[in-house]
Amino acid sequence: MSKVLGIIGGGQLGMMIAEAAKKMPNHISKIIVLDPVKNCPASQVGAEQIVADFKDKNAIIELAKKSDIITYEIESGDSDVLKLVENDTVINPSPETLKIIQDKFLQKSFLLQNHIPVAPFIQVDSISDLEQGLKKFGYPSLLKARRDAYDGRGNFKINSIKEIKNAFDYFKGEKMMLEKFIPFKMEVSVIAARNTKGQIKTFPLVENIHEDNILRETIAPARVSKKVANLAEEIAKTTMNVLKGSGIFGIEMFVTQNDQIIINEIAPRVHNSGHHTLQSSEISQFDQHLRAILGLDLGNTSIIYPTIMCNILGPKNFEGEYKPIEMTGPNLFLKMYGKKISKPLRKLGHFNLVGKSGETIEQLLITLETLKGKLNVNPV
Numbered sequence: 239m240s241k242v243l244g245i246i247g248g249g250q251l252g253m254m255i256a257e258a259a260k261k262m263p264n265h266i267s268k269i270i271v272l273d274p275v276k277n278c279p280a281s282q283v284g285a286e287q288i289v290a291d292f293k294d295k296n297a298i299i300e301l302a303k304k305s306d307i308i309t310y311e312i313e314s315g316d317s318d319v320l321k322l323v324e325n326d327t328v329i330n331p332s333p334e335t336l337k338i339i340q341d342k343f344l345q346k347s348f349l350l351q352n353h354i355p356v357a358p359f360i361q362v363d364s365i366s367d368l369e370q371g372l373k374k375f376g377y378p379s380l381l382k383a384r385r386d387a388y389d390g391r392g393n394f395k396i397n398s399i400k401e402i403k404n405a406f407d408y409f410k411g412e413k414m415m416l417e418k419f420i421p422f423k424m425e426v427s428v429i430a431a432r433n434t435k436g437q438i439k440t441f442p443l444v445e446n447i448h449e450d451n452i453l454r455e456t457i458a459p460a461r462v463s464k465k466v467a468n469l470a471e472e473i474a475k476t477t478m479n480v481l482k483g484s485g486i487f488g489i490e491m492f493v494t495q496n497d498q499i500i501i502n503e504i505a506p507r508v509h510n511s512g513h514h515t516l517q518s519s520e521i522s523q524f525d526q527h528l529r530a531i532l533g534l535d536l537g538n539t540s541i542i543y544p545t546i547m548c549n550i551l552g553p554k555n556f557e558g559e560y561k562p563i564e565m566t567g568p569n570l571f572l573k574m575y576g577k578k579i580s581k582p583l584r585k586l587g588h589f590n591l592v593g594k595s596g597e598t599i600e601q602l603l604i605t606l607e608t609l610k611g612k613l614n615v616n617p618v
């Protein structure tokens with residue numbers, strides 16, 4: 239009863255799902271990924287690849303015909319096409335959920351309707367909508383592309399009236415929304431899973447440090463009070479109860495200055511802030527995702543070792559081939575994604591620094607500083 243698993247997207251997340259799948263030969267016999275980049279990261283760890291755009295209808299149909307079960311590592315697949323092929327294969331999370339989540343405006347409207355706290359927002363179809371919104375929310379505010387954004391590339395922070403036109407032109411031709419800026423105390427996230435039988439489990443709250451809108455580090459567990467951790471978990475569970483579909487969901491949140499929790503966005507997939515689970519926990523988010531979509535019992539989500547995950551990003555001023563990254567150290571786990579070319583701020587890999595010898599987060603943070611000084615991505 240071993241199944242063929244299809245994954246839309248074969249980047250690092252697809253790669254780590256494929257690696258987890260290979261450890262379950264009794265459940266998954268073969269992995270096929272759909273990705274536009276030849277020799278994508280997932281294909282380097284044994285997944286077969288269909289080389290095509292994520293939205294390519296014929297390619298999605300081909301993937302559905304070849305797979306018993308489809309999942310995704312990115313949210314930009316064509317949800318309407320996925321809906322069409324639902325008769326040929328099982329898709330998790332459901333295309334319906336994907337459709338809501340992949341449009342930030344629909345996603346936030348959905349959360350709001352379900353009384354889940356989000357930053358105030360409005361739809362922006364014209365420059366006058368934008369001006370109206372800014373009058374309401376003040377400065378700074380964030381103009382966001384509604385779809386296909388990642389690593390903050392779909393955000394424009396408007397600091398003053400002078401920037402309105404530039405911001406609007408930046409997203410010209412795309413659907414947009416405006417969001418009030420939240421001067422948060424901390425960014426946190428919950429990695430939650432639901433299996434096809436309806437069982438829900440969440441990993442403990444983690445703390446995320448962003449720079450230039452990109453995740454740099456995740457601290458697991460988050461340095462927050464029990465009260466904040468419980469509130470975040472409660473909001474994550476409420477969110478899971480209203481969202482349909484099985485699999486992992488990455489729920490990004492802000493902790494406000496007065497310790498309220500606001501959801502920033504949800505990813506219907508494994509999430510960068512869950513990479514710590516590869517070493518910190520009994521079960522990784524990738525194993526958990528597969529267990530969820532296969533209808534197996536979900537694994538234990540406790541964090542056994544405090545861990546810091548640090549992303550390895552391409553330097554800002556360089557594009558091209560780079561020398562292999564070598565990093566060793568006690569309880570340091572390096573994972574490179576097999577991307578040949580570095581691009582500015584491209585995610586090339588990550589490492590986990592794991593408190594296996596009883597280190598606290600504070601001690602791990604000190605070690606991290608010394609490691610960061612040695613971490614260089616150099617041209618070949």
Ligand code: ATP
Binds near residue numbers: 390391392425
């Ligand atoms: P990802 O990095 O998760 O791929 P993305 O490109 O879809 O994300 P968002 O998550 O919407 O973008 O925003 C990226 C970052 O910008 C957030 O992690 C946060 O640091 C900042 N940000 C987003 N919305 C707000 C807001 N309303 N107020 C303050 N900061 C915000």
Ligand code: MG
Binds near residue numbers: 490502503
């Ligand atoms: Mg985000």
